[in-house]
Amino acid sequence: MPVSPPRPKGPHLNALRAFEAAARLGSFSAAAEELSVTPGAITQHIKTLEAWAETPLFVRSARGVALTPMAETLVPEFTRAFDQLGLAVHALREQVAPNKIKLATLPSLAQYWLPARLGKLRQIAPDLQVSVIALEEPPNLVREPIDMSLFFTSDPLGPNDIEVLRDRIFPICTPDVAARLTRLEDLRNETLLRDSTWSNDWEHWLSAQTDLGGIASGGTEHSLFAVALEEARHGGGVLMAHEALVQRFLDSGELVRPFAGIVDLPRKLVLHLSPKMARSDQLALIKDVLLDTVQ
Amino acid sequence: MPVSPPRPKGPHLNALRAFEAAARLGSFSAAAEELSVTPGAITQHIKTLEAWAETPLFVRSARGVALTPMAETLVPEFTRAFDQLGLAVHALREQVAPNKIKLATLPSLAQYWLPARLGKLRQIAPDLQVSVIALEEPPNLVREPIDMSLFFTSDPLGPNDIEVLRDRIFPICTPDVAARLTRLEDLRNETLLRDSTWSNDWEHWLSAQTDLGGIASGGTEHSLFAVALEEARHGGGVLMAHEALVQRFLDSGELVRPFAGIVDLPRKLVLHLSPKMARSDQLALIKDVLLDTVQ
DNA sequence: AGTTAGATTGAGTTTTTCTACACCAAAATA
DNA sequence: TATTTTGGTGTAGAAAAACTCAATCTAACT
Structure with missing residues (x-):
């Protein structure tokens, strides 16, 4: 029966938020992403919370982290709380x-x-x-x-x-590049432009064409679709395009579809x-x- | 349609907590008390939140603060959120x-x-x-x-x-002080000891006695009951005591009740x-x- | 007029939070 | 087997947030 310690403080709110995010997403780096901080910041938050609670909350392994069974049971409570807080903030806005x-x-x-x-x-x-x-x-x-x-x-x-809308993809290029393309095989001699976020769309499209000749992957990858598109507009190659994004260039005639094939993605x-x-x-x-x- | 500002940040959690407390308690100083900070800290939290929301949340007057009608509607949402968070923390503990x-x-x-x-x-x-x-x-x-x-x-x-238990109060003193007290009026010559948190208990007790002769208020007030009790134990006066707190001194005979009157408080x-x-x-x-x- | 309660202000300080970067250990890949 | 990749850790220093303190203000009580 210890008597009269100073008024006990609760855990830091930011540490709780970090815990909830890490627990929900199952990863410190994902939590860092969601909260727009570095993973190191999450590590530290979790550590202060673990120090406050005097118990480990995550089991660390080199492949990532996992909640302890004890912490597992608490997550829904915290998620509910921060969801409600989000609701309140939305209501304020x-x-x-x-x-x-x-x-x-x-x-x-x-x-x-x-x-x-x-x-x-x-x-x-x-x-x-x-x-x-x-x-x-x-x-x-x-x-x-x-x-x-x-x-x-x-x-x-x-x-x-x-x-x-549903995502529909097909290759596009300038009319003069298109003039060089009559058969799929002709793609071998062209630069295949691609966007890093949809980097295997070329494979998807090619594999949907009846005749596939291992035209393969190569080509330049751009981190922004806009950059790849710009390159295509200057005749720098053939771009695997998304219908929604290039409609206006097709309408204006600036870009054309060298092949008829369109692939409807499940996306x-x-x-x-x-x-x-x-x-x-x-x-x-x-x-x-x-x-x-x-x- | 402004385009692409940096990712917008939510309000600070501590500011939200300060807002909720101030709103619920209707006062910045009460909120400061609850959160164990100074009132100035609350002022600043509310200000940052108002800056974030780009709207005033409280109407200030010299007598205190009042929620704007708009803010009023939001309070239950925030209270729910922090209550849930409290629940989660309790579950963790x-x-x-x-x-x-x-x-x-x-x-x-x-x-x-x-x-x-x-x-x-x-x-x-x-x-x-x-x-x-x-x-x-x-x-x-x-x-x-x-x-x-x-x-x-x-x-x-x-x-x-x-x-x-119910609070019952009565005067107590050392046996030798009690020897000087036969009638209520004799209290006029004694130091009336009192505790600042229950400072008008003497009045309560006196007014409950049939014969009341304006024995009045005077006496020394101590901020801690313990100090007042200590003084009574050294014969320094007559203390208005709470039954629960002095039972052991009555049992041991160290202190006695000079008058029979006991007042049952509604407390x-x-x-x-x-x-x-x-x-x-x-x-x-x-x-x-x-x-x-x-x- | 003087006092008081409650909030504010601004400067200065402490605490918290974050980043940067080097580092580590499995796992996946080659 | 060597190499790379992935995800987390540790530390130092910097930046941001939070807090205190003491002075100040204002309207409402005495």
Whole structure:
């Protein structure tokens, strides 16, 4: 029965958040990603929490971390808490600025697909202020102050998901490059342009063509689709393109499809809604514009 | 449609916690108290949150603060979130050390009432490790890492409250001081000892006596009951005592009651349980010991 | 007019949090 | 077997956040 230590303090909130993220994602580096910090920061948070609790929470191995059975049982409680906190923050943002909307999406979509739609949206609803955040990975909409995200995924749709379109890929190039291409084999002599996030789309497409001659992988890989596209526009090779991203260049004739083959991927472009957004008045409108079902 | 600002950050967790506490308690200084920081710290947290949200959350006046109507609607959401977080932390503590129990109580109770009971408890259940934290004010058991509290209150009991005893007060002094006291009026010539937390108990008691002659208030006030009691034990005056705190001195004969009058106050000593503790196995045992209903 | 309660301010300090970078150990790859 | 990759750790230093202190303000009580 020790008597009267100083008032005991609870654990640091940031350490709890780091723990929850690491536990939910099963990895310190994934948690670091989600919280936009370095993995080292997560390590330290977990360590302070473990020191506070006087017990280990994760079992470390060189391949990664795993929750201790004890910690395992606690995760749902913490997840519930931080989800609720996220909800509260969304509610705050909603109250303050109901028509400021943040949309996260891939840089390529932000550059080539969205602008036309957002332009139309602004015509229809000039009071909506949509700001676009370009990210490589979909953010956690429950936790971050972002209202919608637009990313490609093959996962089944959840309740707050809306399928916008299916991903269709095909090669494109400038008309003069196309002139050199009559058979698939001719691709052997061309630079195959590809985007690092979809690096095996060429393989997908080639393997879907009846006649495949090991045209293989080579080619230059660009980290940004925009850069690969730019190279294609200057006749630097043949780009494996996504329909949604290049429609306007096909329409203008600047780029053409040297081969007829189009591959429908199981991957979909999905609009994901934050809990706040899911019950927003403006949703119907935004949906119409993004799905091109307006008027 | 501004495009691609850097990834937006959420508000600071500590600022949210400060907001919730201030909103719930209706006062920055009360929030400061609960979070054991200075009021200035709360001011700054609220300011950063207001800056983040780009909106005022409180209306300031010289008398205190009031929530804006907008902020008002958000409070329950935040309270729910931090309550859930508190629950999760309690669950963690429970998992880690199910039989380490922290009990918060008044310094005077910790010193004069508890030790006998905790001694008995240790005999019955040697594996229970109860540590006692002396506080002037009852802590928020949902939020702080404390399992039980024992304080006087006149509020109606909640679901997690157990009445331990009713507060009964009467004057006490050493036998030789008592020898000088035959009528109430004789108190005029004595030093009336009192504790600052119960500073008007003398008035309560006096006004309950049939014959009251404006014996009045004077006397020395001590911030700790222990100090006032010590003075009484050295014959320094007449102390307005609480039955629970002085029983042992009456039993030993060291102190006596110069007058028969006992006043039953509406105030009760209440054992309050954290959500975790409310469903603990050890509860029945602890209850038995604290209520003296053991065997 | 003086006092008081409660909040604010700004400077200075302490604590927390983060990064950078070198390093380590399995596992995967070659 | 050697090499690379993946994911985590440790430490030092830097940056950011949080806090305190003491002075100050304002309207409401005495």
